Amino acid sequence: AQSVAQPEDQVNVAEGNPLTVKCTYSVSGNPYLFWYVQYPNRGLQFLLKYITGDNLVKGSYGFEAEFNKSQTSFHLKKPSALVSDSALYFCAVSYNSGAGSYQLTFGKGTKLSVIP
Amino acid sequence: SQTIHQWPATLVxxxxxxxxLECTVEGTSNPxxxxxxxxxxRGLQLLFYSVGIGQISSEVPQNLSASRPQDRQFILSSKKLLLSDSGFYLCAWxxxxxxxxxxxxxxxxxxxxTVT
Structure with missing residues (x-):
């Protein structure tokens, strides 16, 4: 069975510092991995995905994520945090739910707070 | 471009x-x-998904139901709400x-x- 773990409920970082939001996964077969961001009282927005190829994936708003197969991790990173990056971040893995249909399993989310 | 509309925004x-609850998608076909x-x-729970008109798969047994009367319309319903139905409901395509x-x-x- 597939699963996603986000070990930190909350991450605090000072504005201008680099940030990392951690994600580890468990899936049979090839992992298809995603990051989403959610602002208060809004739906989730897609940030980036890893399907195959380069282990460093670049996405929206200056975010990037590094796929590490040996550590089964897909950590989200940004070189310099902005106060506006404060939000809830979700990691997700795609899995085959049968009959050619794919679903996403989400982690529990990590609240990122960027301190001015 | 594709857009997704969901309403109402709040409900007591x-x-x-x-x-x-109604959800419609524009700018794409057969989503x-x-x-x-x-x-x-925090965590996201998949309630229903649909791969076509009239095709609904339920992930969690409960007093909710879903219908897809048109290709880009998805409706979430209940005959009798429970207190435990309170939450933030998200439609996606x-x-x-x-x-x-x-x-x-x-x-x-x-x-x-919010169910009161």
Missing amino acids: QPVGSPLS NLYWYRQAAG SNRGSSSYNSPLHFGNGTRL
């Missing part, structure tokens, strides 16, 4: 009353459609077909339901 309903519930601002495994979900802005 008494216990035992019926529910109807996969999803209903998620998010409790306490993704591409169908051979690339569905790597197709990100696109979310609406959600409906915050």
Whole structure:
């Protein structure tokens, strides 16, 4: 069975510092991995995905994520945090739910707070 | 471009009353459609998904139901709401077909339901 773990409920970082939001996964077969961001009282927005190829994936708003197969991790990173990056971040893995249909399993989310 | 509309944004309903939440997608054809519930601002629970008109798969048994009367319309319903139905309900769509495994979900802005 597939699963996603986000070990930190909350991450605090000072504005201008680099940030990392951690994600580890468990899936049979090839992992298809995603990051989403959610602002208060809004739906989730897609940030980036890893399907195959380069282990460093670049996405929206200056975010990037590094796929590490040996550590089964897909950590989200940004070189310099902005106060506006404060939000809830979700990691997700795609899995085959049968009959050619794919679903996403989400982690529990990590609240990122960027301190001015 | 594709857009997803979800309404109402907020809803307060008494216990035992019926529910109807509507979601429509524009700018794409034959999408996969999803209903998620998010409790306490955190984890996402997949409630229903649909790969076509009249085709509904339920992930969690409960007093909710879903229908897809048109290709780009997805409705979440209940005949009698329970207190435990309170939460943030999110509709989403993704591409169908051979690339569905790597197709990100696109979310609406959600409906915050409070059952009193």
